[in-house]
Amino acid sequence: MGANTLGIDASESNIAIASLHASADPGLDVTSSSLSLSTPPESSGAKGKGRLLYENTSVEDLLAQRGPASFDVVCSMEVLEHVDNPRAFLDSCAQLVKPGGHLFLSTIARNPFSYFLTIFAAEKLLRLVEPGTHTYTKYVNPSEVISFFQAYRSQDEHGTPWIGRLANGVPARIEAETRGMIYVPWDAEWRLSRRGEGWSEYCNYLIWK
Structure with missing residues (x-):
């Protein structure tokens, strides 16, 4: 494009x-x-x-090299669940975004259902993924990412939080949004769930900030 x-x-x-x-x-x-x-x-x-x-x-070295507010859009897809320090990783990604820019993340939620699908079934049973690829304790729930961005402050002189008050645990749509990603085997494709379908975020999900 x-x-x-x-x-x-x-x-x-x-x-x-x-x-x-x-x-x-x-x-x-x-x-x-x-x-x-x-x-x-x-x-x-x-x-x-x-x-x-x-x-x-790495994103940390890129931040040191380029400096904050270097990109209009930052995307981190299926990385967060592999890093040792997710807070530091999210902080580096956020700092790279220009004011008014966008951050997209996709990762895996931490619960028994995601363990069954991504580790037991995909790695151990069906061997669709190399065994040992995922570590369950590194999975990050949507609420944990939202909490991070509630505490995170913008790099401008105002230092405003990236996410303000929540309504029933959900941020305002103009501030952030989470959506589940569901694989539909009979169509052999991934689909983005509709807003508000919290059950769809029990495994793979996408967050925009």
Whole structure:
């Protein structure tokens, strides 16, 4: 869609695989490491294409390198449930967002149902996922992420909380939203649940702030 995009991963091999996949997409300009996302498109012959740059780094190191308020949109998909310090990770992601920008996270809730689906069934029984991929104690519930952003303060001079008061445990729709992600096997696709369907957040879910 013409956006300048930076993809990061702490694994060098993951970056190599992602770069290989992206190079096969004619709609992308996979920018070399010698160019930055701010380089004019004509410099790489990619006018009209979305520009994609990959870096082998962590979000903490990216924050130290780029500084706060560096990105309009920050996405962290299926990462939070693998980190050792989720609060520090969320803090780094939040700091990277420009004022008025957006943060998208997806992760897995912590409860017996999610354990059954993602570890017992997917890893141990069906072997759809490499055993040991997930650690149940690292799963994070939606309410815990919401609580973090209630306490988190914006980087501007006002230092306002990212999420104000809750109504029945739910933030105002203009401040944040959580939605469950459900796999529909007969259609072989993932679907985003409707607002207010709390039961759908018992396993995989998405949060926007």
